[in-house]
Amino acid sequence: MPSYFTRPLSRLVAELEKLPGVGPKSAQRLAFFILRMNDEEAQNLAQAIVEAKSHVQTCRVCFNYTDQDICEICRDERRDTGCICVVADARDLVAFERTNEYKGRYHVLQGVISPMDGIGPERLRIRELQQRIAQAQQDNGSGAHPVSEIIIATNPTIEGDATAMYLAGILKPLGIKVTRIAHGMPVGGDLDYADQATLIQSLEWRREI
Amino acid sequence: MPSYFTRPLSRLVAELEKLPGVGPKSAQRLAFFILRMNDEEAQNLAQAIVEAKSHVQTCRVCFNYTDQDICEICRDERRDTGCICVVADARDLVAFERTNEYKGRYHVLQGVISPMDGIGPERLRIRELQQRIAQAQQDNGSGAHPVSEIIIATNPTIEGDATAMYLAGILKPLGIKVTRIAHGMPVGGDLDYADQATLIQSLEWRREI
Numbered sequence: 013m014p015s016y017f018t019r020p021l022s023r024l025v026a027e028l029e030k031l032p033g034v035g036p037k038s039a040q041r042l043a044f045f046i047l048r049m050n051d052e053e054a055q056n057l058a059q060a061i062v063e064a065k066s067h068v069q070t071c072r073v074c075f076n077y078t079d080q081d082i083c084e085i086c087r088d089e090r091r092d093t094g095c096i097c098v099v100a101d102a103r104d105l106v107a108f109e110r111t112n113e114y115k116g117r118y119h120v121l122q123g124v125i126s127p128m129d130g131i132g133p134e135r136l137r138i139r140e141l142q143q144r145i146a147q148a149q150q151d152n153g154s155g156a157h158p159v160s161e162i163i164i165a166t167n168p169t170i171e172g173d174a175t176a177m178y179l180a181g182i183l184k185p186l187g188i189k190v191t192r193i194a195h196g197m198p199v200g201g202d203l204d205y206a207d208q209a210t211l212i213q214s215l216e217w218r219r220e221i
Numbered sequence: 222m223p224s225y226f227t228r229p230l231s232r233l234v235a236e237l238e239k240l241p242g243v244g245p246k247s248a249q250r251l252a253f254f255i256l257r258m259n260d261e262e263a264q265n266l267a268q269a270i271v272e273a274k275s276h277v278q279t280c281r282v283c284f285n286y287t288d289q290d291i292c293e294i295c296r297d298e299r300r301d302t303g304c305i306c307v308v309a310d311a312r313d314l315v316a317f318e319r320t321n322e323y324k325g326r327y328h329v330l331q332g333v334i335s336p337m338d339g340i341g342p343e344r345l346r347i348r349e350l351q352q353r354i355a356q357a358q359q360d361n362g363s364g365a366h367p368v369s370e371i372i373i374a375t376n377p378t379i380e381g382d383a384t385a386m387y388l389a390g391i392l393k394p395l396g397i398k399v400t401r402i403a404h405g406m407p408v409g410g411d412l413d414y415a416d417q418a419t420l421i422q423s424l425e426w427r428r429e430i
Binding site for chain 2: 016017018019020021023024026027028030031032033038040041042043044045046047049051053054055056057058059060061062063064065066067068077078079080083084101102103106109110
């Protein structure tokens with residue numbers, strides 16, 4: 013890009029353009045907005061970036077983001093340790109937390125199996141999930157398995173479904189109930205506008221009422 | 222917002238949400254992206270914000286953004302000092318620069334007259350424009366006015382047009398040609414989809430071909 017902007021400004025535009033969903037036009041808009049911010053506001057923004065990067069790590073147990081060794085959810089005694097909801101990304105965990113419905117624990121895979129992108133199961137936190145389940149079994153001593161259910165909540169996409177199948181394959185032999193979140197019509201959706209794949213799933217996943 | 226995020230992360234989300242066009246969802250998306258950046262990239266982004274804020278100022282002559290006392294355009298000897306294009310905002314200046322067509326100078330008003338927002342002419346850089354013109358006259362000594370044309374390039378909106386009228390009112394008595402950028406059909410536009418105001422303007426601004 014030719015230098016329509018003064019150097020520090022064009023550098024800021026270039027840095028902002030690296031963000032997802034920020035094209036040249038929005039980067040410019042954001043940069044001009046930042047220039048009009050007062051010094052303290054701009055400082056706060058810059059500092060928040062640096063601090064998030066330096067203080068946020070992943071939980072040693074479930075790989076959710078946390079500023080401590082073990083995340084708040086894993087430390088919360090009131091949450092059911094017997095149920096683990098497996099998600100691809102910490103964002104998906106947040107989506108479930110927003111519902112205020114789920115009271116079990118989580119496990120963040122940090123991705124899905126995607127041969128096209130060269131991501132095999134070994135790149136995900138699957139080994140850690142297995143160790144976590146084994147550890148729970150060991151701590152429990154004898155009797156029924158302390159982890160009673162694993163809910164696989166990866167996206168209903170080819171990669172997400174493949175990851176779910178793979179996980180089911182290695183977890184079921186341990187004698188644990190493995191479930192998958194339902195695929196079907198979104199609430200408030202319109203059958204007339206739904207895609208074929210969703211309609212087929214909504215039939216396949218139907219249940220008696 | 223309840224604390225679905227760890228504190229440094231929720232702070233980053235909150236700061237990003239203050240940016241224009243960034244809602245809660247995109248702020249979250251950007252924050253997660255920043256967490257996945259490597260340290261150097263995040264540092265670069267934060268630093269670009271701080272540096273832009275500390276090094277960028279407005280040009281003493283035309284009020285364009287610059288990292289020096291006088292901006293590059295005002296220092297460029299090859300550009301015609303006799304023609305000043307008056308824009309509301311530095312962004313508009315950049316838009317004209319991108320065309321690579323205009324070779325005169327600029328003057329950034331830093332806004333438009335907008336009584337609804339309590340912005341009167343005294344809040345804009347109009348006095349500075351008058352001084353600039355008077356200075357050019359003085360430097361020139363005698364003869365024709367050194368500033369031969371003022372192009373008023375504020376937006377074709379009520380405020381932009383009002384600002385243009387106001388400027389014409391104070392500049393024309395100085396014996397300078399004051400022009401307004403054309404209002405009409407955008408290139409590639411469709412008459413069928415054009416709004417009435419644009420069509421009316423396209424008739425009013427018609428010329429012989």
